[in-house]
Amino acid sequence: MRPVAEGSVPFLDLGRSHAALADELDSVWRSSVEQSAFIGGATVERFERHWAARCESLHAVGVGNGTDAIELGLRAMGLGPGDEVIVPSNTFIATVEAVIRAGATPVLVDVEPSRLLLTGEHVRAAVTRRTAAVIAVHLYGQPVDADDLAAACNAHGLALVEDAAQAHLARWRGRGVGSFGAFAAFSFYPGKNLGAMGDAGAVVTSDAALAERARALGNHGRSRHDHNEHDLVAMNSRLDALQAAVLDVKLTSLSRWNEERRALAAAYRELLVHPAIEHLGAAEGAEPVHHLEVVRVPCRDLVRAELSRRGVATGIHYKRPCHLNPPYAAFAEGPLPVCEEASERMISLPIFPGMREDEVEHVCSSLLAALAALHGG
Numbered sequence: 001m002r003p004v005a006e007g008s009v010p011f012l013d014l015g016r017s018h019a020a021l022a023d024e025l026d027s028v029w030r031s032s033v034e035q036s037a038f039i040g041g042a043t044v045e046r047f048e049r050h051w052a053a054r055c056e057s058l059h060a061v062g063v064g065n066g067t068d069a070i071e072l073g074l075r076a077m078g079l080g081p082g083d084e085v086i087v088p089s090n091t092f093i094a095t096v097e098a099v100i101r102a103g104a105t106p107v108l109v110d111v112e113p114s115r116l117l118l119t120g121e122h123v124r125a126a127v128t129r130r131t132a133a134v135i136a137v138h139l140y141g142q143p144v145d146a147d148d149l150a151a152a153c154n155a156h157g158l159a160l161v162e163d164a165a166q167a168h169l170a171r172w173r174g175r176g177v178g179s180f181g182a183f184a185a186f187s188f189y190p191g192k193n194l195g196a197m198g199d200a201g202a203v204v205t206s207d208a209a210l211a212e213r214a215r216a217l218g219n220h221g222r223s224r225h226d227h228n229e230h231d232l233v234a235m236n237s238r239l240d241a242l243q244a245a246v247l248d249v250k251l252t253s254l255s256r257w258n259e260e261r262r263a264l265a266a267a268y269r270e271l272l273v274h275p276a277i278e279h280l281g282a283a284e285g286a287e288p289v290h291h292l293e294v295v296r297v298p299c300r301d302l303v304r305a306e307l308s309r310r311g312v313a314t315g316i317h318y319k320r321p322c323h324l325n326p327p328y329a330a331f332a333e334g335p336l337p338v339c340e341e342a343s344e345r346m347i348s349l350p351i352f353p354g355m356r357e358d359e360v361e362h363v364c365s366s367l368l369a370a371l372a373a374l375h376g377g
C-alpha cells in the first residue's frame with residue numbers, strides 16, 4: 001500500500017480497497033497466465049453477464065474504455081453525420097469527444113443549479129429538427145431524473161442515452177442506472193466506483209441488436225458467423241480477460257463500497273454546516289453512489305491551496321465546462337451560466353472506500369479553518 005504522510009489525506013487511495021482482495025487479485029493473474037486467453041473468451045463473457053444483471057439490463061458488451069463505450073453505442077444506434085446529440089456541458093470531456101468521434105454533432109447545454117445535472121427543460125429548449133439523442137450524464141454518482149428526461153425525449157422522438165461512468169449501481173425511483181435508455185456507457189477506469197487495473201468500459205443495453213452491433217464495431221466489424229469476414233468499417237475496442245477477471249473479483253465488494261461512500265457523504269453533510277459551503281442538492285427518489293464529493297465554496301482556488309497546505313488533497317470536476325475548452329466552444333450557443341458559475345466554485349473532497357472517520361474530520365476541520373482564515377469567519 002502507498003504510504004500516506006501522517007496528518008495528510010489523499011484524494012483517493014485505491015490500495016485500501018484492494019488490500020482485502022489481495023489474494024483473489026493475485027490469483028487472477030496466475031489463472032490468466034494458465035488459461036492464456038487474454039482477449040475475450042469465457043472470463044469476459046462471465047463478467048459481462050454479471051454486470052448486465054447488476055445493471056438490471058439484458059446485455060453488457062465489454063469494451064476498451066468508457067469513451068469508446070459512448071462512441072460504440074451511438075454508432076450502433078446508427079447515429080452519425082447530420083445528427084445532433086444534446087449533452088450537458090458539465091461533464092467530463094469524454095462525453096462530448098465520443099459524440100464527435102461517432103460523427104454526430106454535440107449540442108452543449110446548461111444544467112440545473114442544485115444537482116448540476118441535465119433536465120427535460122434543457123432538452124426541450126435545445127431540440128431542433130436534427131436532434132436524434134440526448135446523453136443523460138449521471139454525474140458525481142447522482143442519478144438524473146430519468147422520468148423527466150424520458151418524458152422530454154418521448155415527446156420529441158429522441159433516444160435517451162446514459163453516460164453512467166460515474167454512477168455504478170446508483171438508482172432512480174428504485175430502478176438501476178443503466179436500464180433507462182437505449183444504452184448506457186460505463187467506464188471502469190481505476191478510480192471509478194468499480195475500477196479495473198487499467199482502462200476498461202462497457203456498453204449496457206436490453207436491445208440485443210444494438211449489443212450485437214456495438215460488439216462488432218468494437219471488434220473490427222467482424223461478422224458473427226465468420227471470424228475472417230468484416231461487415232463494417234469499425235475499430236478495435238475490446239475488454240481484455242485480465243481486466244474482466246479483476247472486475248469480477250471487485251464486483252463482489254461494490255455494494256459495500258457504495259455503502260461506505262454513502263456513510264462518508266453523510267458525515268461530510270453533518271460536519272460541513274457553514275453558510276459559505278453549498279452541498280449538492282438531494283432529490284426524492286435518487287439513490288446516489290457518491291463517486292465524487294463535490295461542494296461549492298467561495299474563492300475556490302485559495303481554499304484549495306489552503307487545504308493542500310493542511311495536507312488535504314482535493315480535485316476539481318471540472319475546471320472548465322466542456323464549452324469553455326476552445327475546441328468545443330462552437331458546440332454551445334452562448335454562455336451556459338450555471339455550468340460556468342459552478343466550475344469556478346466547485347471543489348471535490350476526498351471520498352473513497354476505506355477512508356477513515358478521523359480523515360473525514362480532518363478534511364472538514366481543515367476546510368472550515370481555511371474558510372475562516374480567508375473570510376474571517
Ligand SMILES: Cc1ncc(COP(=O)(O)O)c(C=O)c1O
Pocket residue numbers: 065066067068091092094095137139163165166186187188189199200201
Ligand atoms: C462522465 C464520464 N464520461 C465518460 C468517461 C470516459 O471514461 P474512460 O476514461 O474510461 O474513457 C468518464 C471517465 O473518465 C467520465 O467520468
